[in-house]
Amino acid sequence: MINARSVTLRRGTRVLFEEASFTLNKGDRIGITGANGAGKSSFFELIMGTLHPDAGDLTLPPGLEIAHVAQETPAVERTALDYVLDGDRELRTIQAEITKAEAADDGFALAHLHDQLQHVGGYEANSRAARLLNGLGFAPGQENRGVTEFSGGWRVRLNVAQALMCRSDVLLLDEPTNHLDLDAVIWLQDWLSSYPGTLLLVSHDRDFLDDLATHILHIEHGKVTLNTGNYSAFETRRAEMLSQQQSSFQRQQRELQRIQGFVDRFRAQATKAKQVQSRLKALDRMTLIAQAQADSPLEFSFSPPDKSPSPLLKLDEAAAGYGEKPIISGVELTISPGDRIGLLGPNGAGKSTLVKLLAGVLPVLSGERIAAQDLRIGYFAQHQLEQLNPEESPLWHLQRLDAKATEKELRGYLGGFGFRGDQALESIAPFSGGEKSRLVLAMLIYQKPNLLLLDEPTNHLDLQTRDALSLALQDYAGALVLVSHDRYLLRTVADELWLVADGSSQRFDGDMEDYRRWLNEHRTARARSVSEPVAVDKMKKQTPQRTEVDQRRLLKPLKTAMEKAELAMNQSILARQKLEERLADPDLYQAEAKDRLETLLLERTRLEQSVEQFESRWLEAGEALEAASLE
Numbered sequence: 001m002i003n004a005r006s007v008t009l010r011r012g013t014r015v016l017f018e019e020a021s022f023t024l025n026k027g028d029r030i031g032i033t034g035a036n037g038a039g040k041s042s043f044f045e046l047i048m049g050t051l052h053p054d055a056g057d058l059t060l061p062p063g064l065e066i067a068h069v070a071q072e073t074p075a076v077e078r079t080a081l082d083y084v085l086d087g088d089r090e091l092r093t094i095q096a097e098i099t100k101a102e103a104a105d106d107g108f109a110l111a112h113l114h115d116q117l118q119h120v121g122g123y124e125a126n127s128r129a130a131r132l133l134n135g136l137g138f139a140p141g142q143e144n145r146g147v148t149e150f151s152g153g154w155r156v157r158l159n160v161a162q163a164l165m166c167r168s169d170v171l172l173l174d175e176p177t178n179h180l181d182l183d184a185v186i187w188l189q190d191w192l193s194s195y196p197g198t199l200l201l202v203s204h205d206r207d208f209l210d211d212l213a214t215h216i217l218h219i220e221h222g223k224v225t226l227n228t229g230n231y232s233a234f235e236t237r238r239a240e241m242l243s244q245q246q247s248s249f250q251r252q253q254r255e256l257q258r259i260q261g262f263v264d265r266f267r268a269q270a271t272k273a274k275q276v277q278s279r280l281k282a283l284d285r286m287t288l289i290a291q292a293q294a295d296s297p298l299e300f301s302f303s304p305p306d307k308s309p310s311p312l313l314k315l316d317e318a319a320a321g322y323g324e325k326p327i328i329s330g331v332e333l334t335i336s337p338g339d340r341i342g343l344l345g346p347n348g349a350g351k352s353t354l355v356k357l358l359a360g361v362l363p364v365l366s367g368e369r370i371a372a373q374d375l376r377i378g379y380f381a382q383h384q385l386e387q388l389n390p391e392e393s394p395l396w397h398l399q400r401l402d403a404k405a406t407e408k409e410l411r412g413y414l415g416g417f418g419f420r421g422d423q424a425l426e427s428i429a430p431f432s433g434g435e436k437s438r439l440v441l442a443m444l445i446y447q448k449p450n451l452l453l454l455d456e457p458t459n460h461l462d463l464q465t466r467d468a469l470s471l472a473l474q475d476y477a478g479a480l481v482l483v484s485h486d487r488y489l490l491r492t493v494a495d496e497l498w499l500v501a502d503g504s505s506q507r508f509d510g511d512m513e514d515y516r517r518w519l520n521e522h523r524t525a526r527a528r529s530v531s532e533p534v535a536v537d538k539m540k541k542q543t544p545q546r547t548e549v550d551q552r553r554l555l556k557p558l559k560t561a562m563e564k565a566e567l568a569m570n571q572s573i574l575a576r577q578k579l580e581e582r583l584a585d586p587d588l589y590q591a592e593a594k595d596r597l598e599t600l601l602l603e604r605t606r607l608e609q610s611v612e613q614f615e616s617r618w619l620e621a622g623e624a625l626e627a628a629s630l631e
Contacts, residue, residue, distance in 0.1 A: 001026045001198055006056035016042055020224035029199040031209040031231055034219035036462055040202045044172050067168035073155035081143040083158055084129040087165030091122055107597040114601055123608045132161040135187040137347040153179040174202045178459050181347045182485040183519055204463045206488040298468040300416035302476045305450035308337040309372035312451050312479055317367035320357035326365050327353045331505045339479040342494030344508055344515050349500045351483045355455045378449030380457045385436045390429040394419045394439050401446055417442040433460035450478040458486045487512050569614035576607040
């Protein structure tokens with residue numbers, strides 16, 4: 001489908017990669033990996049045609065529908081649902097043509113366009129867009145809010161939904177999980193696993209790549225390699241390849257030294273001239289093996305806290321929220337040195353609220369927050385990136401924390417976080433989000449906290465930094481509370497999981513797979529609670545001790561509603577089939593039958609809506625009946 005032959009791409013004078021040749025086939029799910037600045041985003045621009053190769057050819061089939069996540073969301077005066085529907089460009093084109101045909105009173109064109117609308121799923125488009133919004137964390141009803149009412153992170157989710165709405169052949173996703181919580185990440189992964197086209201994905205989420213990718217396209221040191229398998233398989237093969245290359249390099253270096261030693265020793269002896277010349281020719285003919293090189297890994301660690309009182313922090317029947325309204329209440333939690341707690345829970349349930357309560361950022365509305373005298377908190381949240389001084393350097397930020405430390409000591413410390421050489425002295429204004437996150441982490445770690453509170457610390461961090469953070473946290477001697485959408489980090493760092501849901505917090509007895517199942521059940525229950533008829537609400541108020549007669553009496557209205565909806569739906573489907581047969585009559589499209597055609601087209605639209613409406617009622621009644629039967 002996508003074929004690259006000897007492609008070279010430059011940005012200015014810098015070569016991003018050269019002589020790249022590969023073929024990406026329909027249905028492949030390709031993870032694009034490489035260090036920041038290696039050329040991953042530029043590769044996407046190459047696919048979209050906004051960049052062109054400096055050498056070689058990149059060929060795509062004609063008429064290929066390519067979807068990508070927009071980098072910015074325009075401040076448009078339209079609802080979130082309409083904005084997402086804009087992603088289906090063919091649907092919007094047909095709808096615009098229908099409007100024109102109606103204005104021109106062109107019955108023949110309308111018949112053809114309504115057939116096209118049905119073919120592209122136009123009658124189900126609204127429900128499809130609503131499901132995308134719901135999966136990405138939007139609450140029921142928010143689809144009718146204006147785009148301008150949403151914050152930056154939620155607008156990113158709107159852009160993701162718009163890209164998924166497009167019935168594309170190729171889907172380009174550049175760090176789609178950065179602004180998503182864990183629930184939305186899991187939903188997106190499930191959605192992408194059934195995507196029928198070719199998926200090209202840039203992600204620093206190891207689990208996301210492992211579960212989705214069938215191939216890894218890696219960009220490193222100006223070279224592009226395409227590998228079969230997921231990220232873990234690629235990482236294993238790459239380590240083996242680098243090890244073999246380094247072994248070959250070392251063997252060749254020993255052979256070079258041996259030959260050069262012979263030449264140096266006998267160069268002046270006439271009797272050895274022929275042997276010397278023979279070895280010099282061997283040196284000339286030898287293809288030098290390059291020393292194995294991988295992207296420089298980050299290495300940093302936490303110094304032991306100066307003091308570790310036990311317990312460090314305790315919440316006793318604590319409640320917290322905004323204003324006087326509690327988001328969570330009745331929280332009982334004791335944190336001691338060495339505790340590793342990962343917080344789970346649906347979007348908006350109160351995970352960040354709990355972290356802010358622990359950090360002392362939010363006051364206790366009721367209950368108590370009891371902190372040890374020597375408690376020293378290191379709190380990481382995304383808003384702290386905005387508190388950095390953009391005009392100053394990484395070194396300046398550390399010097400504010402420790403004026404007595406020497407520049408050499410601080411620059412050595414910063415080097416472990418990737419700020420090497422002159423970068424430690426440069427203004428951070430042009431730094432990427434990942435570089436700023438690394439600086440905030442460096443500042444937190446330098447202060448030797450005995451309690452770390454990390455709220456989504458991996459946003460914008462690349463795989464190398466995430467791996468380094470994971471290793472450092474595993475050796476950290478203090479206590480840790482972590483909120484993250486990175487399942488690999490949660491698995492490798494957290495010893496116990498707590499679930500924040502329904503206004504409370506409690507220990508979660510299970511692992512990440514158990515949470516995935518809980519989340520699916522929670523979503524189903526939430527959808528059911530929104531759609532259940534009033535009859536079910538009345539049933540819930542009844543005493544749980546029911547006789548069989550009571551049960552039958554309460555279930556009868558639901559069964560009747562389900563049967564009526566099914567009967568009406570079948571009648572509408574039958575009427576639609578008969579109408580389709582009438583619309584197949586060629587005489588209907590003659591000029592003299594124009595009014596009759598328009599009447600039939602309007603009737604078909606009404607029947608389409610009727611089928612959808614009765615189907616929804618039938619499904620709702622069925623779900624309500626199932627829920628009531630289990631009670």
